[in-house]
Amino acid sequence: MSTALQTYTTAPVMVTSERENSLAAEDLRARIRGSVKLWEPMSKHTTFHIGGPADIFVQPRDADDLAAVLDFAARKGLPAKVIGNGSNLLVSDDGVRGLVVKLAPAFREVEWHPRGVEAGAGVTLQRLVKESAAAGLSGLESTVGIPGTLGGALATNAGTDTGSIGDLVDRAVVLDARGEVCEWCCDHFAYRYRHSNLRGTGAIVLSARLHLRPAPPEEIRAKIKRLRAKRAARQPLRAWSAGSVFKNPRGVAAGKVLDRAGAKGLRVGDAQVSRSHANFFINRGRATAAQMMELIERTHGLALRRYGIDLELEIEIL
Ligand SMILES: Cc1cc2nc3c(=O)[nH]c(=O)nc-3n(C[C@H](O)[C@H](O)[C@H](O)COP(=O)(O)OP(=O)(O)OC[C@H]3O[C@@H](n4cnc5c(N)ncnc54)[C@H](O)[C@@H]3O)c2cc1C
Known part of the structure; x- marks a missing residue:
């Protein structure tokens, strides 16, 4: 490997x-x-x-x-x-x-403020996006369609080309590796593309406060609708997947590299590279982790041999 x-x-x-x-x-x-x-x-x-x-x-x-x-x-x-x-x-x-x-179903409290929200780590991003429109607070729209919790999103710095969750964090209540509850201010976090310093420290987010910008609800709803439609047109959202398998290498989308390398539709058992998005690998029903892993190895090899690109995993393997 x-x-x-x-x-x-x-x-x-x-x-x-x-x-x-x-x-x-x-x-x-x-x-x-x-x-x-x-x-x-x-x-x-x-x-x-x-x-x-x-x-x-x-x-x-x-x-x-x-x-x-x-x-x-x-x-x-x-x-x-x-x-x-x-x-x-x-x-x-x-x-x-x-x-x-x-953490779910506990850790799901949500409290809206005039310029942001305080939410438990088990709250889904989709709930926050929906409620942010009703609250007239903009900033979370870029996370529309990401099926994670706030805690998972903070650990992975989830987001899209229009913004990432790390940009919104004011502070978080964290259970650190010594078992102590403490508050991390935004400057305690180190965020980069699909990565945060939560990973590897053993710290667990219990809740976080995000800062958002007041905006007319109808404007926020329109943006959500537009971004949701854009996602639905490109990604196999009904299929069983974990979103993008590989991170985008600098300057190019991993999906484009894999598409050009001929990966779309490749299959190992019930694990398949989506025909609509080459960086989404789907479980057609009975895929095993071993099959998915073999597909990952094969597609990784394709990108390496054809373009010399050593794709890095975005998904985490347990
Ligand atoms: C259809 C689909 C589309 C997707 N689109 C996107 C996208 O556009 N952008 C994007 O970034 N991701 C995307 N993803 C991937 C995924 O949804 C995100 O990475 C999400 O943020 C993961 O959240 P989770 O709650 O599922 O975390 P999990 O997958 O359960 O865990 C991910 C990591 O976070 C850690 N973690 C979880 N909770 C906490 C906590 N409270 N404190 C500390 N660490 C914690 C876990 O230990 C693990 O290391 C997509 C996935 C799917 C299925």
């Missing part, structure tokens, strides 16, 4: 036995108010609809629950991965060892 493809792959972790996992889940259930499930299929929690079981799948009820979960994981030596809506993830067929922590 090339260096670029390895960017977001996670290192192998300790494997625990079924009995150890059952005992750990039982122990955790007694400590938190949220839900704890064993061997939950990750295909239920990713927009690719791909992924084997998470050893222990947790949905904390609130920030105290979340802190207790992370403290538990640290003391047991179990890895813990926080997810939002799973719309930027390709999860292995073997699943995820340790804990997967899904």
Whole structure:
């Protein structure tokens, strides 16, 4: 695998036995108010609809629950991965060892202010975009059609060529790697194209305040409508995907490179490069992560051989 493809792959972790996992889940259930499930299929929690079981799948009820979960994981030596809506993830067929922590359905409070919004990390961008029009606050329109949560969007600096979420952040309440709740001001964040310094620090966003600009609701709605139509005309939005698989290399769209390299329609089992957008790979129904990975390797190789472009993954592989 090339260096670029390895960017977001996670290192192998300790494997625990079924009995150890059952005992750990039982122990955790007694400590938190949220839900704890064993061997939950990750295909239920990713927009690719791909992924084997998470050893222990947790949905904390609130920030105290979340802190207790992370403290538990640290003391047991179990890895813990926080997810939002799973719309930027390709999860292995073997699943995820340790804990997967899904913030939704908690962390969904939204409070509108005259010049912005304070929202929980589990709130979907689509809810925020819709409500921003009603509130007469502009700025979130560029995220229309991105099926992630605010927490996931902040971690990936989600956005389009018209703007990214990082441009809007005033401050965020974060649970840091030491388990302490603290506030990060906007200058604490380092954002670049589809990347934020949240990644790799172990910090988890609990909520964030975004600054927005007052504008007439009808103007905002018109912009949302225009951007939604533009997206629908170019992307296979009804298909199971994780959006763009590769980041755009400098100066050119990855989709264009792949299209010219002849990738559209390429298929490995039920994993296929969309015929309408060469950077969207879709699960036609029963694709496995292994098939999707093979398709990624093949298309990456095509771009490298034809144009010398070493495409970097935008999706994260778990
Ligand atoms: C049809 C489609 C279209 C898309 N279009 C776009 C687009 O135009 N632009 C774009 O940027 N993306 C796009 N995406 C990709 C995806 O929606 C975004 O990356 C989104 O922001 C991911 O959010 P999520 O909640 O699904 O995060 P997940 O996929 O669940 O997680 C992504 C990363 O964020 C981390 N994370 C999640 N929550 C938190 C938190 N609270 N604190 C810290 N880290 C956290 C996770 O650990 C993981 O590393 C598209 C996806 C689809 C399916």
